[in-house]
Amino acid sequence: MNAATTHHEQYSPSEKSLYIAFELSLRTWKLGMTVGFGQKARERNVPAGDLVALGKEIELAKKRFGLKESVPVYSCYEAGRDGFWIHRALSGMGLDNVIVDPSSIEMPRRKRRAKTDRLDVHKLLKLLIRFRLGEPKVWSVVRVPSVEDEDNRHLHRELATLKRERTCHINRIKGLLAGVGVRLKLCWRSLREQLEQVRLCDGSRLPPALHCRLLRELERLQCLRRQIAELQAERTEILRECQSPGVKGARKMMALRGIGDNGAWLLAMEFFSWRDLRNRRQVGALAGLTPTPHSSGDLAREQGISKAGNRYIRALAIELAWAWLRFQPRSRLSQWYQERFGGGGPRLRRIGIVVLARKLLIALWRWTEQDVLPEGAELRTAA
Secondary structure, three states, X not given: OOOOOOOOHHHOOOOXXXXXXXXXXXXXXXXXXXXXXXXXXXXXXXXXXXXXXXXXXHHHHHHHOOOOOOOOEEEEEEOOOXXXXXXXXHHHOOOEEEEEOHHHOOOOOOOOOOOOHHHHHHHHHHHHHHHHOOOHHHOOEOOOOOHHHHHHHXXXXXXXXXXXXXXXXXXXXXXXXXXXXXXXXXXXXXXXXXXXXXXXXXXXXXXXXXXHHHHHHHHHHHHHHHHHHHHHHXXXXXXXXXXXXXXXXXXXXXXXXXXXXXXXXXXXHHHHOOOOOOOHHHHHHHOOOOEEEEEEOOEEEEXXXXXXXXXXXXXXXXXXXXXXXXXXXXXXXXXXXXXXOOOOOHHHHHHHHHHHHHHHHHHHHXXXXXXXXXXOOOXXXXX
């Protein structure tokens, strides 16, 4: 039986388009397809990652809605574990796709709300239509990096992961020793010899099971330290030899006193090299360092920074701000901070350093993109 599809022309735009929303999961993709407001959505499930089945469903949807083969197809899905490969595949199939930040999707503020894949895909579909009809602030769209730019982010992210794991192993070794009343100033090159010489409060040696566990922890720690050294050497070699725009921007930031290879690399590969930032507001918002005022009637208060941005850059910006005060004391930014917050207490100085971090990110963006040196900043010497 082939039921005719009902079209409501008064609720649909004059130029027909096909809208598709994806609700992704590990095994299946749920699709919601429609041609505009007032038209009941067509729901289908396809196996996850099956692009052939997806293409057939799009063709069937065009026939179902009476659309031509050449009509534009707009799609969307939420950013998540699947990353950007789906976007690239959809673009290769001719779809105009956007990736949505899930935290930017408007939700009701009731205490409880129903949540199913079907409800989610219908919600995405309605927001996609509003977005394509000229309401850009209905959600936040994720900027998709190129394959090369995405690959460049793995080095510093892996390095950060390894350093966290190294800290966990060090703390575990110290905790295990503290559990038997041993306090050591650890020397990692001679830790095996130290463990052999450790004596408990009664003069006995470490228990055999604990001693073996500590040796295994030490082996894992040494493996991590070796991998960290290899990644740092690889990064140093790239900074010295590579001529890509991102690496050139990193070398340009390293020319400023107070910014080393770690900060310059992270800023270049994670922030400045491919995001096409247009103004200072975008720089502050992307780092999550913008203020969030709450003003209603006679009530006005500041809620702090938004934190709706790149967490790697936000943490680094705070560290760079403290380093900037130390290594660039005669710069205009450092003088502004000392005049405004230098005479205050610890809490006021911590608040001020966040403001300085945002201003510093903007100054570094102008330095890398527009060759505008931060006022009063000093460059490194030739040595």
